[in-house]
Amino acid sequence: MFKDKQLNNSFSCLYFSSLAALSLILALLLFKPAPLYILDEVDAALDLSHTQNIGQLIKHHFQHSQFLIVSLKDGMFNNANVLFKTKFQDGVSTVTRHVPLRMAGSKQASDENRVPDQDKQRRKVR
Incomplete structure (x- = not known):
């Protein structure tokens, strides 16, 4: 039981540390914006609710930047x-490149994604 409690505390600590670090990073990005950001699994320790909130925050507050x-x-x-x-x-x-259905009908999506057979375009690497 003691190990389970320690493990639970470790996950909890990682969760809040990730959330605090990501909040600091996004605050700095608002202060000094850049045209491109690359983030690798920044949401790995977060639950679905916080992951959705971070995604919405990025989408709405960083409209003039690109995120990978x-x-x-x-x-x-x-x-x-x-x-x-x-x-x-x-x-x-x-x-494979995919455009979400909610974007497929919009003018912005059609202007941005003028690639022939965009859902079938594949690049193979050996």
Whole structure:
């Protein structure tokens, strides 16, 4: 039981540390904006609710910047303008570009995404 409590405290500490660090990073980004940000699994220790909130915050407060975010959570995917999905199978890596349905009908999406057969375009790397 003592180990379970320690493990739970470790996860809790990681969760709040991640949230505090991400809040500080986003506050600094608001202070001094840049055109491009690359974030790698910044939401890994966060729950779905906080991940969605971070995704919405990025989408609404940083409209003049581009974000390349590596994430495994739906909360980030739901706020993305464009998704690039990667898959490794039989020694071949594929990257597929997807535009979420809510964006597909908008003028902004059609102007940004004028790639022929955008959902079928794949790049194979060996």
